[in-house]
Each structure stands twice: as structure tokens, then as C-alpha cells.
Amino acid sequence: MSLVKFRNRRPWGNLMTSDFFDNDNFFNNGFLSKDLNEPALNIKETENDFEVELAAPGFSKKDFEVTIDNGCLNISAEKSDSKEEKDKNYTRQEFSYSSFEKRLQLPDSVKEENVKAHYKDGVLSFNLIKKEEAKLKKPRTVEIS
Template sequence: MSLVKFRKNRRPWFDGEISNWLNTNDFFTDDFFGRGGDLPAMNVKENEANFEIELAVPGFSKKDIEVSLENDILHISAEKSLEDEENKEDYTRREFSYNSFDRRLQIPKNVNRDQEVKASYKNGVLKLQLSKMEPSKAIPKKLIDIEEV
């Protein structure tokens, strides 16, 4: 087996400005591009009645994870005790670690803050459900006739 020297800056184009270029300043923004790859992968689905967020958090138990909503920020964090790390073997290479993460998301204005966020955890996937406010009735499109002069 050969070992390759690790280059820490493998993605120099992610200098913090790419998030603006990709127009990720919308809702559910966070500083993914500004941080390292230590954040859990996330999926966001928007339905008519709610937003569904899934985070891949393998290696954590339900008691390790904390979810809170304050102002317009959804805060998801987890910390695992280092007791398990003390029993580590002599690894030649170690790429995964389940120590901790901290992720903050700005939620959209149409999330109903009076409703509780529903959370469930199964098989290493944390699922959150944020209800939307009552949708406003869409104003029907009105066609305007154009006169020939």
C-alpha cells in the first residue's frame, strides 16, 4: 500500500465567494463553502405544506444530537464523547470521525414558527419537518387586451 501526502487545500476555488456566484444566499443558507467538509450531508425538499430536511449523521445516537430554532436560525449540532476515541487502534489511515458537528440554517419567512419542528432519527439519518404558514391565495392572472391604434 502506498501513502499519498494529503493536500489540505484541494479545492482552492471555494474561497467563500462561490456561494454568492452560485446564488446560495437564498433560504436555508449556511456557510458550507466557507467551512471544511466536516458538515453532514443535507437534503432539503419543499412540499406544499412543509419543508423536509434530512441530514446524514451516522455514528451519532439520538442523545448526541441537539436541534433548536431561535429567531430565523435552525441550529443542528452533535457532540460525541471522546471515550470511544481512547480505544482507537493504530490506524495507518483514518478518514471518518464522529466527534462533532455544528450546522446553522437560515429558515425562510414562510415557515410557521408557532408550529413545532418535528424531528426523527433512524439508521443514521436525522429528519426534520418544518410546517409552512397558510399559503396565500394566488391572485389570478388578468389578461389585458391590446388595442390597435
Template sequence: MTLARRRSNDWFPSFPSLIDRFFDGGLMDWDNSNFAGNDSTLPAVNVKENENRFQIEVAAPGLKKEDFKINFDNGRLTISSEKKTEREEKDGDRTTRREFSYQSFQRSFSIPENTIDADKIMANYQDGILHITLPKREEAKPKPAREIKIS
């Protein structure tokens, strides 16, 4: 059995086939820089902890720092993003193709109570990675072992 593509001029020579346009890349050639292109609706996240801080890295390429919203409330860190795009292709006065996309996500993390110095949380976005640093309060940092003398 051989798979063969039907040519658009077989039945209606003046109308290009939607299937032909799909396989030729005519319908799917626009940049799909969203999370759905990776079979995922949530960006990947790395969480690291050391004695001084928690560090969170969110892989979200294609966004701008203005697309993010970060909140810390009652021991809960919430990272969200919302992005809308619209593209239009015109042929003279007619619109020949108009596409729009909407992508959003929200991730929340529970932080142990009274662990974070909320006033010193920092975030920056560089090379498609959102970096969030949550410094620990002094009283939450591990203390060195203390030797107890016997009397």
C-alpha cells in the same frame, strides 16, 4: 525495486515493531464510525421544499438521537451534534492501549422570515438519517392563480 517489510526480530527480537503492528492491522482495527473516516467533518445534507414544508435530511450514521441538538431561533435552524467515546484495552493490571475520540458538527440554515410554523417542527432519527420537517405557515403557502374579471 522491491518494497519489503522489516521483521521485528531483525534488531530487537523482544520488541514488536510499531510499523509491523500498523501494517498488520494491530493499531487500526478498531471501528472508526465517524465522519473523518469519510474524509469529511460534516455530514451530508439534503434539503427539499414543496408547497407545504421544507424537509431536511442529515446523514449521520453511528450517532443516537440523544447526540443531536436542534434549535430554531429568529429564522435560523441549527443542527449540532457532539459525541465522545473512549476505549481501553487492558492486559492484567496494565493498560496496553487507550484511545478516545471526539466528533462534533454544526450546520445552520436560514429560513425565509415568517415562512415556518415553528411550533410544528418535527424531527426523527432512523437508520442513520436525521429527518427534520419544517411545515410552512398557511400564509406562506403558494396560492392558486386567481382569475380577475374585467368590469
């Protein structure tokens, strides 16, 4: 018997359970191999905004490219490193390359022009401010006559 990691990923699941739609996983039916370098993503909704955190340790701010196009938040990062050591008897060369791309369809309730990003301690954070009409309102008591 072997253990297999459970992946509860349905193409339409994100549409039904979240305001955000992950374009990268739309056609992933669970049988296709998943990119192991894909960063973890957290989305938290507050009264006034959405807070998005993307775990991307080892990158620097200059490695990221973030754009918003047609209501889609596009996040990509790429970095490479190489080291070469030469001695009279040998040459040793090491190199590494990392990259990822993540796309999130933003809800209509987000003000695209006010999206802010911050990178600290390996976490890329976004603050997505809601439009005034989309902010959660406290329930109001209705008097019965």
C-alpha cells in the same frame, strides 16, 4: 496534472438560489479548507412544507442538540468513545471524537413553533410546515372579457 474537487460556493449564491441561507458557509470563499466532518444536507420543498434531511450516521438521538433562535435552525451533535484493554504485558487505549454544527436561516414562510425532528437510520429529518399564506397555490384561470 492533479485533479481538484470543484467547489462552486459563492458567499451570496445561497441567498439567490434558495429560501434557506447556510450561515456556516457564508464566509467560505472556496480557498479556505472545509471541515471534512460536515454532514450532507438535502432540502426539498413541497406544497405544504419543507423537508430537510441531514446525514449523520453513527450518532444517536441523545447526541444531538437542536434549537431555533431568531429564525435560525441550529443543529449540533457531539459524541466520544473510548476503549481500554489491559493485559499484564501491555495496555491499549483507543478513543474517537466526532462533532459538527450546522446553522440554517429559516425562511419567513416557516412556522417555527411547528418544526418537527426525527432521527432514524443515520438521517436526521425535519419537517418545516409553511404558514398558510406561503403555501403554493394552484394557478387560476382568468377569463378575458
